[in-house]
Amino acid sequence: MYGLAMVKGLMVTLKNLTRKPFTIQYPEERAKQHPRFRGEEFVWYEERCTGCASCAKYCPLGIIKIETSPSGSMIPQGEKYRLEVFDIELQRCMFCGLCVEACPYDALFMGSGFEQGQYSRKNMVITIDQLRNAEKHPSTWFRPQLEGYEGGTDSFRRTPTIAQGESRFSYDPRGGPPLGWREVGRESWRWHQSEKAGMRLEQDEAVPDTGSDEPPQSGRGSDAAAD
Amino acid sequence: MSCQLASDSILYANGIYRLVYEIVGVVLPCWVAYAIAGLVFAFILVNAVLLGAAVITWGERRVLGRFQNRVGPNRWGPFGLFQPVADLVKLLTKEDLRPEGSDRVVFSLVPVLMVAPLILMTAVVPFARNTALASLNVGVLFILAVSSITSVAIFMAGWSSNNRYAMFGAARAVAVLISYEIPVVLSLLGVVMVAASMSLGTIVEAQALPFFLVQPLAFLVFMAGMSAELNRSPFDVAEAESEIIAGYHTEYSGVRFALIQAAEFGGVGVVAAIAATLFLGGWSGPWSEYLGWLWFLIKTGIIVFLFIWFRATYPRLRIDQIMAFSWKFLLPLAMVNLVVVTLEVFLLRGDDGVLTHTDLAIMAAINLAVTVIAIAVFGNLIKDRVTFRTRQPQQVVVPGVSTIEVS
Numbered sequence: 001m002y003g004l005a006m007v008k009g010l011m012v013t014l015k016n017l018t019r020k021p022f023t024i025q026y027p028e029e030r031a032k033q034h035p036r037f038r039g040e041e042f043v044w045y046e047e048r049c050t051g052c053a054s055c056a057k058y059c060p061l062g063i064i065k066i067e068t069s070p071s072g073s074m075i076p077q078g079e080k081y082r083l084e085v086f087d088i089e090l091q092r093c094m095f096c097g098l099c100v101e102a103c104p105y106d107a108l109f110m111g112s113g114f115e116q117g118q119y120s121r122k123n124m125v126i127t128i129d130q131l132r133n134a135e136k137h138p139s140t141w142f143r144p145q146l147e148g149y150e151g152g153t154d155s156f157r158r159t160p161t162i163a164q165g166e167s168r169f170s171y172d173p174r175g176g177p178p179l180g181w182r183e184v185g186r187e188s189w190r191w192h193q194s195e196k197a198g199m200r201l202e203q204d205e206a207v208p209d210t211g212s213d214e215p216p217q218s219g220r221g222s223d224a225a226a227d
Numbered sequence: 228m229s230c231q232l233a234s235d236s237i238l239y240a241n242g243i244y245r246l247v248y249e250i251v252g253v254v255l256p257c258w259v260a261y262a263i264a265g266l267v268f269a270f271i272l273v274n275a276v277l278l279g280a281a282v283i284t285w286g287e288r289r290v291l292g293r294f295q296n297r298v299g300p301n302r303w304g305p306f307g308l309f310q311p312v313a314d315l316v317k318l319l320t321k322e323d324l325r326p327e328g329s330d331r332v333v334f335s336l337v338p339v340l341m342v343a344p345l346i347l348m349t350a351v352v353p354f355a356r357n358t359a360l361a362s363l364n365v366g367v368l369f370i371l372a373v374s375s376i377t378s379v380a381i382f383m384a385g386w387s388s389n390n391r392y393a394m395f396g397a398a399r400a401v402a403v404l405i406s407y408e409i410p411v412v413l414s415l416l417g418v419v420m421v422a423a424s425m426s427l428g429t430i431v432e433a434q435a436l437p438f439f440l441v442q443p444l445a446f447l448v449f450m451a452g453m454s455a456e457l458n459r460s461p462f463d464v465a466e467a468e469s470e471i472i473a474g475y476h477t478e479y480s481g482v483r484f485a486l487i488q489a490a491e492f493g494g495v496g497v498v499a500a501i502a503a504t505l506f507l508g509g510w511s512g513p514w515s516e517y518l519g520w521l522w523f524l525i526k527t528g529i530i531v532f533l534f535i536w537f538r539a540t541y542p543r544l545r546i547d548q549i550m551a552f553s554w555k556f557l558l559p560l561a562m563v564n565l566v567v568v569t570l571e572v573f574l575l576r577g578d579d580g581v582l583t584h585t586d587l588a589i590m591a592a593i594n595l596a597v598t599v600i601a602i603a604v605f606g607n608l609i610k611d612r613v614t615f616r617t618r619q620p621q622q623v624v625v626p627g628v629s630t631i632e633v634s
Contacts, residue, residue: 003602004542013294013540023298 041111051081396474
């Protein structure tokens with residue numbers, strides 16, 4: 001009958017009136033963020049970085065500026081450079097993540113934060129000090145070792161137990177504690193183990209983890225001992 | 228010096244007015260007391276309309292938000308209740324622009340002309356027993372006459388803005404307003420006939436059974452017609468944002484825009500109050516001596532919610548569909564209602580010319596059946612008969628060229 005469809009329409013909207021709003025009141029509450037979410041930040045671990053500037057070379061926009069000087073440390077492995085300048089011009093960055101992909105030592109991670117609003121363009125260039133001092137909440141993007149992370153230095157499960165019905169993403173980059181360079185693990189190390197290409201050192205020369213927070217004296221990083 | 232209001236004055240029934248008049252009249256001359264009492268009540272009415280508009284802007288945005296699974300404004304004050312204040316401050320601090328080549332006087336006059344009829348209309352609405360400023364014995368006629376000023380104001384806005392979109396909006400608005408005036412008037416005639424009075428106070432007292440039950444058809448026609456007269460969705464072609472920017476108030480900004488918006492949302496409130504008075508029984512309810520204002524507010528709120536509900540549900544109609552809806556659907560329905568109610572009143576009325584409660588119940592039963600039948604019949608008559616045509620590719624023969632196929 002004519003008009004019934006109009007009543008039906010009214011009922012549809014009335015049903016929606018009784019529903020809970022979808023809105024998430026952002027500053028107070030946050031949407032659940034996927035751990036692989038690429039934020040507008042970078043997480044950099046100076047202890048792992050050798051100053052090879054792969055990230056700067058791979059950056060398609062050329063917005064990473066690295067200046068290094070000889071540090072005199074880690075001579076047997078080839079020198080680790082001391083970084084003097086590490087500027088990322090965030091205002092031009094498109095967050096493609098090629099710098100993170102290029103990093104051979106897993107020193108650079110995509111961050112999970114996104115609140116990088118600034119009042120001046122000058123402040124959009126993040127400097128080495130900001131990278132050092134920032135709270136480190138790395139995204140799991142291109143860093144699959146983080147996906148099995150449960151917290152603590154030794155709690156990496158290298159094979160996430162998806163089959164047991166657990167959440168693959170137990171790692172919560174936003175809500176969890178900031179991670180130190182030991183805790184984030186090193187996926188490319190395992191990759192190099194199978195490939196044996198591009199590595200200068202044999203595996204048996206790995207130095208055991210001393211448990212200290214000192215920068216590694218070995219180029220592989222102490223977490224390699226966990227392998 | 229003591230002043231007494233003549234008992235045959237239209238202001239006599241208004242207790243508040245009489246109280247102020249007599250108290251002021253003790254110390255001041257009677258004509259001053261008359262003016263002061265009038266100003267006091269006018270102050271109440273102006274604030275009722277404008278504050279009501281503010282509350283309705285907030286309420287509409289909140290409820291519409293919930294209809295769309297959003298939250299709506301909730302940042303300032305409890306439940307975002309101070310949002311209208313923020314809106315007003317923002318609009319008042321905006322630059323007051325006037326387009327080049329516009330008619331300065333007419334352009335500036337429009338916001339006032341939009342608000343004034345609303346305040347005038349509230350003058351005859353009884354908020355509780357004996358609280359209408361003037362219980363006119365031609366109240367319904369007064370409302371209809373005054374509400375027509377809005378169409379003039381809208382046309383003035385469109386004309387003086389020197390803007391094509393404003394003119395389009397004004398032309399559409401006037402077309403809609405004129406078309407919908409007729410069904411609304413005819414639907415109100417039925418109400419007047421049953422109540423045997425045009426005074427809103429008498430109509431409220433006549434509603435032993437609320438008139439939306441006695442005359443569902445008239446109520447439907449009135450609501451649809453008033454939706455159109457308020458330029459509200461689904462009849463909001465006059466200010467269709469996606470087509471003609473904002474219609475007749477495209478060029479308005481700052482405090483003038485604030486007044487036009489206040490008129491729009493205040494219009495919803497005033498029309499809801501009138502509809503509540505005419506169809507839902509106004510202030511009548513349990514303990515109406517003391518709680519009449521509460522029943523009135525609740526009923527007005529229900530009507531406002533209905534308007535918001537319609538807005539949340541129906542998409543905007545085309546102008547030709549709106550015209551067809553008015554002339555081919557609402558007008559016949561209003562006429563059917565008028566004829567049926569006339570017959571019923573003629574047949575059921577007792578010797579003293581009064582309709583009893585039983586008479587109203589009988590009328591309600593008959594009219595419900597009439598409503599269903601009339602909607603079905605006229606709905607089927609105006610229903611678009613959709614015919615499907617498939618387009619055949621045409622063979623275009625151009626001399627000297629091989630055949631081209633044009634679809």
